[in-house]
Each structure stands twice: as C-alpha cells, then as structure tokens.
Amino acid sequence: xxxxxxxxxxxxxxxxxxxxxxxxxxxxxxxxxxxxxxxxxxxxxxxxxxxxxxxxxxxxxxxxxxxxxxxxxxxxxxxxxxxxxxxxxxxxxxxxxxxxxxxxxxxxxxxxxxxxxxxxxxxxxxxxxxxxxxxxxxxxxxxxxxxxxxxxxxxxxxxxxxxxxxxxxxxxxxxxxxxxxxxxxxxxxxxxxxxxxxxxxxxxxxxxxxxxxxxxxxxxxxxxxxxxxxxxxxxxxxxxxxxxxxxxxxxxxxxxxxxxxxxxxxxxxxxxxxxxxxxxxxxxxxxxxxxxxxxxxxxxxxxxxxxxxxxxxxxxxxxxxxxxxxxxxxxxxxxxxxxxxxxxxxxxxxxxxxxxxxxxxxxxxxxxxxxxxxxxxxxxxxxxxxxxxxxxxxxxxxxxxxxxxxxxxxxxxxxxxxxxxxxxxxxxxxxxxxxxxxxxxxxxxxxxxxxxxxxxxxxxxxxxxxxxxxxxxxxxxxxxxxxxxxxxxxxxxxxxxxxxxxxxx
Numbered sequence: 001x002x003x004x005x006x007x008x009x010x011x012x013x014x015x016x017x018x019x020x021x022x023x024x025x026x027x028x029x030x031x032x033x034x035x036x037x038x039x040x041x042x043x044x045x046x047x048x049x050x051x052x053x054x055x056x057x058x059x060x061x062x063x064x065x066x067x068x069x070x071x072x073x074x075x076x077x078x079x080x081x082x083x084x085x086x087x088x089x090x091x092x093x094x095x096x097x098x099x100x101x102x103x104x105x106x107x108x109x110x111x112x113x114x115x116x117x118x119x120x121x122x123x124x125x126x127x128x129x130x131x132x133x134x135x136x137x138x139x140x141x142x143x144x145x146x147x148x149x150x151x152x153x154x155x156x157x158x159x160x161x162x163x164x165x166x167x168x169x170x171x172x173x174x175x176x177x178x179x180x181x182x183x184x185x186x187x188x189x190x191x192x193x194x195x196x197x198x199x200x201x202x203x204x205x206x207x208x209x210x211x212x213x214x215x216x217x218x219x220x221x222x223x224x225x226x227x228x229x230x231x232x233x234x235x236x237x238x239x240x241x242x243x244x245x246x247x248x249x250x251x252x253x254x255x256x257x258x259x260x261x262x263x264x265x266x267x268x269x270x271x272x273x274x275x276x277x278x279x280x281x282x283x284x285x286x287x288x289x290x291x292x293x294x295x296x297x298x299x300x301x302x303x304x305x306x307x308x309x310x311x312x313x314x315x316x317x318x319x320x321x322x323x324x325x326x327x328x329x330x331x332x333x334x335x336x337x338x339x340x341x342x343x344x345x346x347x348x349x350x351x352x353x354x355x356x357x358x359x360x361x362x363x364x365x366x367x368x369x370x371x372x373x374x375x376x377x378x379x380x381x382x383x384x385x386x387x388x389x390x391x392x393x394x395x396x397x398x399x400x401x402x403x404x405x406x407x408x409x410x411x412x413x414x415x416x417x418x419x420x421x422x423x424x425x426x427x428x429x430x431x432x433x434x435x436x437x438x439x440x441x442x443x444x445x446x447x448x449x450x451x452x453x454x455x456x457x458x459x460x461x462x463x464x465x466x467x468x469x470x471x472x473x474x475x476x477x478x479x480x481x482x483x484x485x486x487x488x489x490x491x492x493x494x495x496x497x498x499x500x501x502x503x504x505x
Contacts, residue, residue, distance in 0.1 A: 056260050057158060057224045059289040062311040064262075064346045073347035074391035075116035075157070076371065077321060078105045081148040082123050082130075082141075085170045086354070086365045094170050096128065096144045097355075099151075100503075101363065104355040104427050106148075106155035108373035111428035111484075112384055113391030113399045116224060117157050118320060118349050121145065121205060122164040124172035125179075130205065134180040134197060137204050149222055150212035158224035160264060160320070160349075161217075163202055163254075166231045174229070189246040199253045202226075206258040218258035225262035225290060226254045227320075233270045242267070244282040255287040262289040264318065271296050275305045283313035290346065292320035296369075297330025300339045307343035319348035324383060327368040333383055337390040347394065350387070359409060360422040361457040374430045374484055376455060381430075384484075404429040404481035406490035408503035412477055413462075419469040420462030421477060423492065424503060425454050429481030433488055434464060439474030439496045450482055 055067050064071040080086060084097040109117055123129040123141060130141045145161075152159050165173040174188040177197050181187070188194055206218040206226065217223055228250045233242075251263045265288045269277040278291060291310050295303065303319065310317035319340055324333060340348045354365045354372055362372050375381035392398050410423040425432060432452040435445040452464040469475060476496050481489040493501035 054221055056221045057262060059262060059316055061314050062316055062344065064290075064316050070395065071346070072394035073115045073158075073396065074112070074387055074394060075114035075118070075347060075349045076109045076112065077118045077349055077352035078109065078148075079118075079120045079352060081105075081119045082121065082145045083126075083128055083171050086363045087357075094126075094128070098358050099147055100358055100424075100426075101355040102144070102148050103151050103155075105353050106151050106157055107402075107404075108353050108355065108371075108427035109157060110155045111373055111399055111402070112350075112353075112371075113388040113396060114349075115157060115391070115396060116160060116347060116349060117152060118160040118162065118227075119145075119148065120165065120171055120230070121161040121226075122172060122201075122229075124164075124201065125176035126170065126172060129172060131201055135200075139208065142208055142210075146208075146210045146212050149210055149217070149220060153213070153222045157222070159222055160225045160227055160318075161223060162227040162230045162264075162266060163205065164198065164229045166229060166233075174232075189242075195246065195249055198250065202250070202254060203257050206254070218260065221260075223261055225264045226258060227264035227266040227292060228254070229266040231294060232267045242279060244279060244285065247282045247288065248285045251285055251287040263287055264290040264292050264320075265315075266292050266320075268293050268320070269302070269306065274299065274302050276309070277302060278306050278309045280309065280313065283310060283315050288315060290316040290318050292318045294320055295322040295330075295336075297323045297326070297328035298333065298336040300331045300335060303336065303339050303345070304343050307340075307345050311344060316346040317343070318346050321351040322348060323369055324350040324371065324387070325369060325380060334386055337386060341390065341393050348390075356425050356427065356454065358424065360424055360463055361455050364456045364458075372454065373427050376453070401483050401485040401487060402428055403483065403487060403489040407432065407479045407481060407492040408501050410477065410479055410492050410495045410501040412475075412495055412497050413460075414497075415462055415465055417465045418467040419475065419477075419497075420465050421479070422457065422461070422463045423479050423501075425463075425481060428483060429454070429489065430484045431482045432464070433480050433482055434466070435478050435480075435491070436466065436469075436475050437494075439476050441476075445478070450488075452479070 057071055058065050080097060081102060083094050085094040087095045089095045124131045128141055131137050167173055168175045175185045177194050178185050178187050181194055183191055207216055209216045213220060228247060247265055247267055254263045265282055267279055267282055293306050307317045350371055351369045354363050354370045357363045374384040388399055405426045407423040407425050413420050433450040434448045434452055436448055437444045448466060457463055476494045478491045478494045480491045495501050
C-alpha cells in the first residue's frame with residue numbers, strides 16, 4: 001500500500017532460478033568519489049550481531065533459496081527509510097529519518113520475527129530526492145538508504161527495494177516521470193522515452209556504491225530483490241491496457257544491471273479482485289522471479305488462488321503487504337497466515353512498522369495499519385505473538401529476546417497529577433520499569449512500576465506520571481526497557497527536575 005492508497009549474473013540464477021498531561025518544562029532535544037576500493041563510512045552499532053552469510057537469495061522454480069535451502073520469511077514494510085513524511089522539518093517538508101529511527105525500525109522488525117523488510121527506493125521530483133529533476137542526480141540523497149542497508153545487515157534483515165510508486169505522494173511516482181515529458185500519466189507504461197528515463201534511474205540506483213558497506217547496491221546480498229513498482233495494477237490506470245510489455249522492459253533491464261539479485265513484478269492485484277487475479281502473461285516473463293500481491297483486507301480465497309497461479313508458472317509468490325490488524329475487516333489474521341504458509345508462498349510482509357520518536361513515545365502515524373511493536377493493545381500484542389509463531393512455522397528461528405537499549409532524553413517535570421516523565425524508548429522494549437530515589441541520595445531505588453508503555457504523545461506530554469510524589473520533595477528517576485520475556489535492560493541515567501539524560505549521537 002502506499003501509505004495511504006488502496007489500503008498502499010554471476011551465473012544467471014538457474015532457470016532464472018537462481019494520553020498525556022503537559023509537562024511544565026522545556027523539552028531538550030537533543031558524495032562519494034569513484035575509486036577501485038571505496039572508503040567505508042563510520043557505522044555506529046547498537047550491539048546487534050551482523051548475519052554470518054554473504055550469500056544472495058536465489059530462486060529455484062517457485063521457491064526461494066539461501067545457501068541451497070528453502071528461504072521463506074515473515075517481515076514488514078518500512079517505506080520511509082529514504083525520506084520520512086511522518087516527521088517534518090521547520091518548513092513542513094518530509095525529513096530524512098534519523099539513524100535512531102532507522103535502527104529502531106529494524107529492531108522492531110527483527111523482534112517480531114521478521115527477516116525481510118520492503119521499502120521505497122523511488123525518490124524522484126523533490127528537493128531531497130535522488131533525481132530531483134530529469135537527468136539530474138544528487139547522490140547525497142542516498143545517505144539514509146545507504147545507512148538503512150547497512151543497518152538491515154546488522155539486524156539480520158534482507159531488503160526488497162521498490163523503485164517507483166503508482167501513487168503520487170511526497171517521494172514522487174510514475175506521474176513524476178510523465179510530467180517531466182509533458183505527457184499524461186498513462187504514458188508511463190507505453191512511451192519509449194519515459195520508459196528509458198525510468199530505466200536510467202534504475203541503473204543509477206543499483207550502481208550506487210554504499211559508503212557504509214563499500215559495496216555497490218547491485219553487489220550487496222542484503223538487498224534480496226528489486227521491485228518494478230508499487231501497486232502498478234492496470235485497473236486503476238485510466239486508459240491503460242495491461243499487456244505485460246512494460247513489466248518485461250523493466251524486469252529485463254533490472255536483471256541486466258543487477259544480475260545477482262531477484263526481480264519482483266510489482267503489478268500485483270487490484271484488491272477488488274478475488275479469483276484468477278494475477279496477470280498470467282507477466283508470470284511467463286523470464287526475468288521475473290517473484291510476483292507481489294497486496295491484501296486490504298486479508299482474503300483466504302485470493303491468497304490461495306494467486307499462490308497456485310504463481311506456482312503453476314514457476315514463480316515465487318510474495319504477500320508484499322497485508323492488513324495485519326484487520327482494519328479493513330476480511331478474514332482473521334491466524335487463518336490468513338495459515339493460508340499463506342500452506343500455499344507455499346515465499347513470505348508475507350505486514351504494513352507497516354512505525355518507530356519510536358527521537359524525543360518520546362512513537363512517531364505519529366495513523367493510516368489504520370500502523371504497527372507499533374509489540375502493540376499498544378492486548379489484541380495487537382496477541383497479533384505480534386501470531387506473527388512470531390508464523391515466522392517460526394516458515395522455518396525461521398524463534399526471535400531472540402534481545403535487551404533494548406537504555407532509554408535516554410529522560411525529563412521530569414510537574415503535572416496536575418504529580419511528576420510527569422517522558423523519555424526516548426527503543427525497540428524491542430515491550431514496556432518500561434520506572435524507579436525513584438531521594439534526589440540527595442545515591443542508592444535506595446524504589447520500583448514504582450514495571451508497566452509503563454510507549455504511546456504517541458503530543459508536544460511535551462508525559463509518558464507516565466508518578467502520582468505518589470510528595471510536593472516539595474526532590475526525587476531522582478531512572479527508566480529501563482523490559483522485554484516481552486520480562487527481562488530488564490540497561491537503566492537510563494538518573495535524572496532530577498530540570499535535567500535530562502543524554503542520548504548517544
């Protein structure tokens with residue numbers, strides 16, 4: 001889904017197979033040049049071990065493989081890794097996401113059992129885009145995606161990068177390419193000049209060298225696949241008859257310029273369809289490895305039918321987005337996950353992870369399908385458990401109960417109900433413990449709660465209120481994340497009124 005729309009070689013792979021109250025205080029917030037061996041940029045680490053394999057995911061008929069074994073996965077979408085419309089700058093424009101938010105999203109994806117993340121790589125037609133104007137590329141705009149690819153590797157995630165959007169949003173779309181040529185939007189699929197413009201963008205993108213890894217994108221096994229586009233279904237394209245020629249032109253080009261990685265056909269299915277929905281001629285294109293399908297709402301009959309169709313044509317089937325929380329109704333999550341597993345589909349990706357904010361709580365995002373790990377309600381937390389079990393049922397390892405980073409930016413201030421606290425949390429914390437001691441002491445910590453939770457908090461609102469604080473007394477506080485398994489992570493620095501704990505750069 002787009003955030004917002006209908007929901008949203010080496011050897012050429014064998015057979016191409018290969019609630020808050022205001023605080024009365026001030027909140028303190030805290031071009032690569034070509035060479036034979038590119039220098040690597042400094043890459044901070046949160047202590048998460050990097051994966052041990054450097055192998056590429058390949059396709060063998062309708063299944064994906066990794067190191068010779070079937071590769072199936074659960075995962076999620078994190079569309080904003082290159083440019084984030086949820087956090088705006090002083091001028092109101094979408095901002096480049098902080099490294100903290102990027103890492104936080106991958107930690108959440110990992111904790112939910114995921115091993116694949118899908119994101120937008122089509123950044124065109126805006127000042128902070130990779131191609132702000134036709135034929136003009138600014139490689140500085142790659143930096144956030146560069147960092148995200150390196151972070152994905154550290155968190156054991158593979159990536160699917162979608163190269164253009166059907167829907168015209170802040171990061172550009174197919175309409176951007178046609179507007180550069182003064183043509184109607186439907187020309188994106190047929191005009192030779194526009195198709196070549198798009199292919200040039202693809203070439204520039206996949207050949208980009210990531211300074212954090214020293215690898216060109218096309219040589220990086222963290223990038224599992226490139227997708228021809230997001231939700232390019234013809235039913236919503238006025239005046240366009242879909243014959244598969246555009247998919248072939250784009251898929252063949254991706255296969256030629258990035259031969260080690262897989263190609264995903266992003267044509268997919270209009271959600272209004274229920275059976276015989278995939279465009280079968282597109283499934284016979286040799287350069288296509290995977291077909292992507294989206295579900296708003298979840299539908300058992302369509303996932304079964306479409307997976308069978310893809311298998312019949314020898315292609316892997318991907319549920320690239322689905323309504324994991326039942327916002328659009330439809331079938332239940334557990335039956336849907338069971339159907340995906342039993343259909344032989346390669347995997348399924350929720351829409352979509354929202355990270356912690358740089359200040360406190362979660363980033364504010366509400367399209368109806370947002371996923372705040374591990375969930376803000378009992379129902380959402382039960383769904384997280386289902387997702388984790390689903391990942392294991394596909395052959396994955398059980399998620400490791402990793403300790404969350406220490407909370408930071410802890411601030412204490414008076415509220416009508418006591419002392420209000422806010423802090424920057426971090427995945428994979430499921431909740432938080434809060435302790436208090438006299439401000440003048442250095443010991444004697446008392447646990448006030450182990451059940452404080454993250455939420456979306458406006459302005460300088462409190463995440464949690466100490467209603468037992470006695471007026472006039474000075475206190476120090478500290479906070480630590482608690483995992484789903486109940487393990488307590490590192491404590492934050494101790495903070496009294498008027499001070500704040502620092503966050504690492």
